[in-house]
Amino acid sequence: MKYNFKRIEPKWQKAWEENKVFQAVDFSPKPKWYGLVEFPYPSGAGMHVGHIKAYSSIEILSRKRRMQGYNVLFPIGFDSFGLPAENYAIKTNTHPHDITEKNIRHFTEQLKSVGFSFDWDREFATSRKDYYHWTQWIFEKLFEHGLVFRSKTLVNYCPHCKVVLSNEDSQGGKCDICHNDVVQLSKDVWFLRITQYADKLLEGLDHVDYPESIKQQEISWIGKSTGAFVDFPLDGTDEKLEIYTTRCDTLFGVTFMVVAPEHPVLDKYKDRIKNWSDVEAYRQECAKKTEFERTQLVKDKTGVKIDGLAAVNPITGKKIPLFIADYVMMGYGTGAIMAVPAHDQRDYEFAKKFGMEIIQVIKGGDIEKEAYTGDGEMINSGFLNGLTNKKDSIEKMLEYLTEKGIGRKGVQYKMKDWAFNRQRYWGEPIPLIHCPKCGTVLVPENELPLELPPVKNFEPGTDGQSPLAKIPEFVNCTCPKCGGPAKRETDTMPQWAGSSWYFLRFCDPHNDKVFADRKKLEYWMPVDHYNGGMEHVTRHLLYSRFWHHFLYDIGEVNTPEPYAKRTYQGMILGADGEKMSKSKGNVIDPVDIVNEYGADTLRTYVMFMGDYASAAPWSDESVKGCRRFLDRVAGLTDIMTAEKEDPQIEADLHKTIKKVSDDIENMKFNTAIAALMTLLNEFTKAGSITKADLITFIKLLSPFAPHITEEMWQYIGMNPDGKTFLTVSEWPSYDEDKTRDAEKEIGVQVNGKVRASIRLAVDCPREEALSRGKAEPNVAKYLEGKTIVKEIYVPGRILNIVVK
Numbered sequence: 001m002k003y004n005f006k007r008i009e010p011k012w013q014k015a016w017e018e019n020k021v022f023q024a025v026d027f028s029p030k031p032k033w034y035g036l037v038e039f040p041y042p043s044g045a046g047m048h049v050g051h052i053k054a055y056s057s058i059e060i061l062s063r064k065r066r067m068q069g070y071n072v073l074f075p076i077g078f079d080s081f082g083l084p085a086e087n088y089a090i091k092t093n094t095h096p097h098d099i100t101e102k103n104i105r106h107f108t109e110q111l112k113s114v115g116f117s118f119d120w121d122r123e124f125a126t127s128r129k130d131y132y133h134w135t136q137w138i139f140e141k142l143f144e145h146g147l148v149f150r151s152k153t154l155v156n157y158c159p160h161c162k163v164v165l166s167n168e169d170s171q172g173g174k175c176d177i178c179h180n181d182v183v184q185l186s187k188d189v190w191f192l193r194i195t196q197y198a199d200k201l202l203e204g205l206d207h208v209d210y211p212e213s214i215k216q217q218e219i220s221w222i223g224k225s226t227g228a229f230v231d232f233p234l235d236g237t238d239e240k241l242e243i244y245t246t247r248c249d250t251l252f253g254v255t256f257m258v259v260a261p262e263h264p265v266l267d268k269y270k271d272r273i274k275n276w277s278d279v280e281a282y283r284q285e286c287a288k289k290t291e292f293e294r295t296q297l298v299k300d301k302t303g304v305k306i307d308g309l310a311a312v313n314p315i316t317g318k319k320i321p322l323f324i325a326d327y328v329m330m331g332y333g334t335g336a337i338m339a340v341p342a343h344d345q346r347d348y349e350f351a352k353k354f355g356m357e358i359i360q361v362i363k364g365g366d367i368e369k370e371a372y373t374g375d376g377e378m379i380n381s382g383f384l385n386g387l388t389n390k391k392d393s394i395e396k397m398l399e400y401l402t403e404k405g406i407g408r409k410g411v412q413y414k415m416k417d418w419a420f421n422r423q424r425y426w427g428e429p430i431p432l433i434h435c436p437k438c439g440t441v442l443v444p445e446n447e448l449p450l451e452l453p454p455v456k457n458f459e460p461g462t463d464g465q466s467p468l469a470k471i472p473e474f475v476n477c478t479c480p481k482c483g484g485p486a487k488r489e490t491d492t493m494p495q496w497a498g499s500s501w502y503f504l505r506f507c508d509p510h511n512d513k514v515f516a517d518r519k520k521l522e523y524w525m526p527v528d529h530y531n532g533g534m535e536h537v538t539r540h541l542l543y544s545r546f547w548h549h550f551l552y553d554i555g556e557v558n559t560p561e562p563y564a565k566r567t568y569q570g571m572i573l574g575a576d577g578e579k580m581s582k583s584k585g586n587v588i589d590p591v592d593i594v595n596e597y598g599a600d601t602l603r604t605y606v607m608f609m610g611d612y613a614s615a616a617p618w619s620d621e622s623v624k625g626c627r628r629f630l631d632r633v634a635g636l637t638d639i640m641t642a643e644k645e646d647p648q649i650e651a652d653l654h655k656t657i658k659k660v661s662d663d664i665e666n667m668k669f670n671t672a673i674a675a676l677m678t679l680l681n682e683f684t685k686a687g688s689i690t691k692a693d694l695i696t697f698i699k700l701l702s703p704f705a706p707h708i709t710e711e712m713w714q715y716i717g718m719n720p721d722g723k724t725f726l727t728v729s730e731w732p733s734y735d736e737d738k739t740r741d742a743e744k745e746i747g748v749q750v751n752g753k754v755r756a757s758i759r760l761a762v763d764c765p766r767e768e769a770l771s772r773g774k775a776e777p778n779v780a781k782y783l784e785g786k787t788i789v790k791e792i793y794v795p796g797r798i799l800n801i802v803v804k
């Protein structure tokens, strides 16, 4: 067959679409399979080759599942609220809505040109009101259940984007949107109480099939810590300074205390503090640093000793100095610590610098050099002396603290509540109303969606307010409770809101009565396999699991966990091995590859380039190699002349069916393609193959290269009515017995040394094997004049002749 991808790719894309081949059918009696990919943000730059790789795994699995008889849901939509569109709109004086819809059209065309088997009837965009209606509705449920609260605290703020960011959005001290440094500012913001779900988010990981690396990232991000809260009296006051420690066993070794520079206790006792101006100066210095800088272990310890205020060790009754230092964070524990320099390295460095006493309470290490953090016998510790196990000491101390009312057991999480409002335009309006009489009131459910009003100027104000605040018609409203004049909340939701539940909407995308019909949710959920980026593990994955657990708790969905299985893809690097970026000029546009080599080549190459989960550099040579492979595949129709199946080819076929089937399941796409390349070579070597051989081959290749194989299927007469598609034909099965070779190369040994090698049928009888082995000239040479004492033959493995 002549291979003309330019003709056949659009032809089959159109035929599949017209015949709704990829349509997911609600309530079909077939077993369901829901495959999900991270829906794209429709940026102006269009599709990236990274999208192709990220989507290809679930694409291939979906196509295989359909051929295995599953009712497959493989949907796509657009995560279309967010800053880039808004920034672009500001720059070009256009409207983010128009830009977004235009980008969506562009993206759709591009995705379709690659032949992904999405059910396009279920497409939606999070920025359209029929979708964000339900994002707002879920927010209202969260609010009703006490999971939305407002608090004035230190938050991450990006001065460049002019937005408050969540912790997840400012990892490593950088803004997730613009990658500039974030600063800590005290602001009044809306939070979602994700910490209330910390334990459920941890526990849920035991019930899902995620790679260990993903589980570990979530676990350490949530950062559950068990320890104790202990009260330290402030000398000469009634005040008790509460600290959080994981090592209450070391209480006898506490020689000073440290509070975070922002700790409110300082302001309260301002009048007693003699060096207040030093305190203030230090505070200002700290405010300039990012939390990331402050928590770096390797950094010079700084701090100020509070003059005029001291604490008391509640166990020993000894007076101890009080410091402020930036290595203690206001946002963790209580913002105050007991310092045990002998056994905590940060406290150790601080004590050395400020000349504080170091009391060893656990035997071991070399306290002259560094803190000892290991286990050992307790010393200098009163009633704990002699204990040798940290666990026992902690338990005993906790008992004592509890009994005396000085302390209590406690848990802490590194994860913080989710700062949820953005002071920008292009996001879901938060459906809250501020009434001077009734307080904060929800927009009534029947008034949802609360529509984003059209605006002319999206520029965020220098006053830190969202552009919505400048629209009196939007802001001024009546209180739904008392009917009096009230004002609307003008902030919008963060980018991650829409993606926190989109997989549910795919189950019932056009419903205007509920976010999704319960019966449909029960049919489709959970997602059977979700593939996405590693960079979303501590953002979107965590957020969406949180929303889903919440919806489960209020009885809206049928499982606590949304995704039964999750995997990730490795990045595609530029040909130079660097991350693709515009500035480096090493970006590959997938559409260029489609135009030059065809979608099937692009798809095959992206899956062939290496281990799916690893990063791999782009190679033009290898793209061409994949194209040549497909050219040769097309040529197979010319050798479809054999009447009878060759036994060796049959064995090769069964082996390949097994390999490709297993490899796809294990996401080893590259070795699946390699196996098909090997099979193609065997076919070519054989010179002729049967029609059945060819059919099996194109079925196995079809998830990777669906257009060329669909064309070949028709070419050999398998699609007479134009509607009998290969794409939904039956996946080949194999016979385990036949996966073994018909013939094998076997070494002929004389006294254990290989003297020749011969090809034998694996079931070749003993007599025949021996006589053929002995007939080899180089074997005969070693047998001459000798007496044969033993002949060993294991079919397909060993032929050894022992002589004397």
Ligand code: ANZ
Pocket: 225, 226, 244, 245, 246, 247, 250, 327, 328, 329, 330, 331, 332, 333, 334, 335, 336, 337, 338, 339, 340, 343, 344, 412
């Ligand atoms: C005394 C002590 C002795 C500590 C010792 C450790 C070792 P994780 O495991 O991460 O929860 N800490 C508590 N609050 C802090 C804050 N706001 N900023 C900085 N450090 C803080 O760590 C808990 C430990 O980190 C606590 O236990 C406390 O130091 C410190 F040999 O208390 B520890």
Ligand code: ZN
Pocket: 158, 159, 160, 161, 162, 175, 176, 177, 178, 179, 180
């Ligand atoms: Zn930013």
